[in-house]
Structures are given as C-alpha cells and as structure tokens.
Amino acid sequence: GENVEQHPSTLSVQEGDSAVIKCTYSDSASNYFPWYKQELGKRPQLIIDIRSNVGEKKDQRIAVTLNKTAKHFSLHITETQPEDSAVYFCAASLAGGTSYGKLTFGQGTILTVHP
Amino acid sequence: DTGVSQDPRHKITKRGQNVTFRCDPISEHNRLYWYRQTLGQGPEFLTYFQNEAQLEKSRLLSDRFSAERPKGSFSTLEIQRTEQGDSAMYLCASAPGQMADTQYFGPGTRLTVL
Numbered sequence: 496g497e498n499v500e501q502h503p504s505t506l507s508v509q510e511g512d513s514a515v516i517k518c519t520y521s522d523s524a525s526n527y528f529p530w531y532k533q534e535l536g537k538r539p540q541l542i543i544d545i546r547s548n549v550g551e552k553k554d555q556r557i558a559v560t561l562n563k564t565a566k567h568f569s570l571h572i573t574e575t576q577p578e579d580s581a582v583y584f585c586a587a588s589l590a591g592g593t594s595y596g597k598l599t600f601g602q603g604t605i606l607t608v609h610p
Numbered sequence: 611d612t613g614v615s616q617d618p619r620h621k622i623t624k625r626g627q628n629v630t631f632r633c634d635p636i637s638e639h640n641r642l643y644w645y646r647q648t649l650g651q652g653p654e655f656l657t658y659f660q661n662e663a664q665l666e667k668s669r670l671l672s673d674r675f676s677a678e679r680p681k682g683s684f685s686t687l688e689i690q691r692t693e694q695g696d697s698a699m700y701l702c703a704s705a706p707g708q709m710a711d712t713q714y715f716g717p718g719t720r721l722t723v724l
Contacts, residue, residue: 538715584652595666600652
C-alpha cells in the first residue's frame with residue numbers, strides 16, 4: 496500500500512519568515528495530494544490540495560508543489576503569522592482501483608511561529 | 611448545513627465495554643470514511659462507505675470493530691469489548707461523488723478506555 500513520509504517533524508520560525516514542509520510518497524499511481532492543518536483538539540481542515548496533472552498551486556500565502564518523477568510534494572507558507580502555528584499533515588490518495596480515494600497521511604509537522 | 615458532525619465528542623469507558631459512535635456527513639455526500647488518530651500521529655484509514663455499501667476495510671479494523679451506514683446517510687462505528695489500545699480520536703470524513711475529491715472531517719470522538 497501507499498506510504499507517506501513527512502519532514503520535518505517540528506519546525507520553528509520567526510513571524511514573517513517562510514516555512515517549508517516536505518513529503519514523499521511511495522505509490523506512483525497516487526494522484527491527489529491534500530494538506531490539512533490541525534489545531535490542538537480540533538478537526539483537520541484542508542488548506543490546499545493538488546492533483547497529479549498540475550505541478551504547482553498557490554492560494555495567497557500558501558503554495559504546494561508536486562514532483563511526480565521524484566514522488567514528492569511540498570507545502571510552502573510565506574510571511575508566516577502566529578496563527579499559522581498548528582500541526583500540518585500531508586496526505587496522498589489513489590483514485591481508482593480498490594482504494595476508493597482513502598487518504599494515507601504523513602506523520603505530521605508541528606509548526607511554531609514565534610512573534 | 612454546518613459540516614460533518616460526530617457524537618459523542620468524548621467517551622470514557624471501562625475495558626471490556628462496548629461503545630458506539632455516530633457520524634452525520636455533509637448532506638448529499640455519498641462517500642464516508644472513518645479514520646483513527648492517536649496522539650502525535652496522522653489519521654489512519656479504517657473503513658469506507660459509498661452510499662450504504664461498505665467497500666473497504668483496513669486490516670487495522672479487527673473483528674471487534676463494525677461500521678454501518680444503513681440508509682446511506684449517517685454512519686455508526688461500534689467497538690465491542692474495548693481494550694486500552696483502542697483509546698484514540700475517531701474521525702469521520704465525507705466527500706462528494708468523485709473519488710479524488712476533498713474529504714471534509716468532523717470534530718472527532720475522543721475515546722478513552724480505562
């Protein structure tokens with residue numbers, strides 16, 4: 496089955512700096528890659544996603560890049576703010592076959608933005 | 611519609627007891643997923659429904675776990691003879707028709723087995 500590795504496990508930055516979180520996946524057939532933000536005690540919330548027919552997607556301060564050849568994708572947050580502090584999870588999904596779109600998550604990155 | 615809801619939000623039970631959780635997906639979402647999340651880890655897939663049909667179950671889902679979605683709307687997850695290792699957050703997510711679409715998560719049910 497699919498395996499997703501996420502790095503780093505913790506990331507500390509100063510307000511206004513950029514933050515980058517990287518994930519690799521094992522199944523070359525995976526074609527959907529969402530990123531979720533989870534604050535303490537709350538539900539995972541989608542912040543951005545990318546499909547395999549696109550190499551990059553941007554939404555204001557957040558961007559995701561995908562390298563299908565290398566099987567890795569990254570989350571980029573620019574101009575970080577203290578409210579960006581949370582746990583971030585990457586995930587991969589395979590549409591088709593018998594996987595029915597289930598998400599395989601990375602281990603998470605604890606992002607701390609210091610004022 | 612305010613999103614996916616789950617009930618109860620917290621459940622404390624003694625080892626050996628049975629527990630049941632409920633998930634109400636976003637209306638008209640025909641796909642429903644259950645995940646389990648332990649502290650410091652990402653959610654792990656448990657099972658999936660397309661309408662009322664349970665189409666996939668993880669090997670994590672032992673025979674003590676059963677899930678239903680009888681009318682293709684809400685779903686229940688039952689754990690029989692709970693063990694301390696079952697303590698976790700149980701998350702439900704729903705999604706519209708396309709398999710590679712966004713999954714929207716509920717707030718979760720936190721289970722503590724004493």
